[in-house]
Structure formats: C-alpha cells, structure tokens
Amino acid sequence: MIHKATFAAGCFWGVEAAFGRIRGVRSTTVGYSSGHTKNPTYEEVCTNTTGHAESVLVEYDSSIVSYEQLLEVFWNIHDPTTKDRQGPDLGSQYRSAIFYHSAAQRDAAIASRDRLQSSGELGRKQIATEILPATEFFPAEEYHQKYYQKHGLVGCRVR
Numbered sequence: 001m002i003h004k005a006t007f008a009a010g011c012f013w014g015v016e017a018a019f020g021r022i023r024g025v026r027s028t029t030v031g032y033s034s035g036h037t038k039n040p041t042y043e044e045v046c047t048n049t050t051g052h053a054e055s056v057l058v059e060y061d062s063s064i065v066s067y068e069q070l071l072e073v074f075w076n077i078h079d080p081t082t083k084d085r086q087g088p089d090l091g092s093q094y095r096s097a098i099f100y101h102s103a104a105q106r107d108a109a110i111a112s113r114d115r116l117q118s119s120g121e122l123g124r125k126q127i128a129t130e131i132l133p134a135t136e137f138f139p140a141e142e143y144h145q146k147y148y149q150k151h152g153l154v155g156c157r158v159r
Contacts, residue, residue, distance in 0.1 A: 005070050005101065012055060012056050019073060033055035048093060071098070
C-alpha cells in the first residue's frame with residue numbers, strides 16, 4: 001500500500017536525495033510545508049516570512065519500507081537539536097520537522113523522538129524537531145526537483 005510522509009531536515013535537496021535512495025520509496029517531491037502563504041516561491045520562502053519549511057513529500061510502499069524505517073533515516077541525515085538551522089543554512093525554512101499524515105504516524109514520530117532523546121546519543125542536547133499535522137504541501141519549482149541527481153551531486157550527513 002502506498003502512503004505519504006513529509007519531512008523537513010534542512011535544505012530539501014539533500015533530504016530528497018537521502019529518501020530517494022531507500023528501497024520502497026516510490027517518489028519524492030521537494031516543496032514547502034506548514035506556512036501561511038499559498039503557492040510560495042523559493043524566493044519568498046527564503047525571506048523567512050512565509051512560515052514554510054523546506055520539506056520533502058515521500059510516497060512509499062509500506063509493504064517494502066515502514067514509516068519507522070523512514071523515521072530512522074530522518075533522524076540520521078540531520079542534526080535534530082538545532083532550531084531553525086542545518087549546517088550553514090539558517091532560518092525557519094530549514095527547521096527540523098515531521099509532518100504526520102495520520103494518528104499512527106504521529107504516535108510513531110513521538111515514540112521515535114523520545115527513544116532518540118533518551119538514548120544518550122545526543123548527549124545533553126535537546127531535540128528541537130517539531131511534530132505537526134501535515135497541511136497543504138506546495139511543490140517547489142521544477143529546477144529544485146531531484147537537484148542532486150540532475151547535477152551529479154551527493155549529499156552530506158550533518159550528524
């Protein structure tokens with residue numbers, strides 16, 4: 001069965017590349033989530049005034065990959081302890097967030113966050129990741145889609 005998941009973990013190019021490599025992920029789309037501006041442009045989102053986060057909408061086959069496995073990828077591709085920042089990218093559009101599409105996803109996201117926080121892996125740092133209901137997702141401009149793939153780039157791991 002095909003499901004949707006939406007994640008924000010900094011610049012959406014690297015996030016999309018990471019999820020796109022997962023067996024069972026059927027498609028990825030970069031875009032904007034959780035803001036108050038309808039159909040924002042990249043330039044508008046970069047002003048830090050739209051409320052949107054750079055996000056990736058993931059469509060996945062749950063008979064091949066579980067939501068919990070996607071959450072593991074999410075936690076490992078960025079630093080969830082920084083608020084409104086990933087690496088050199090600064091601003092609320094780069095915040096860490098999980099946008100859940102169901103109560104089961106919400107519960108799984110909270111449980112995975114709590115496991116990571118209590119694991120000691122992060123030391124004394126507190127997780128800053130937001131866990132919010134998915135709202136309307138606005139796809140980014142075409143030149144952002146599959147950016148790393150189009151340009152022969154590979155992502156980096158922040159954490």
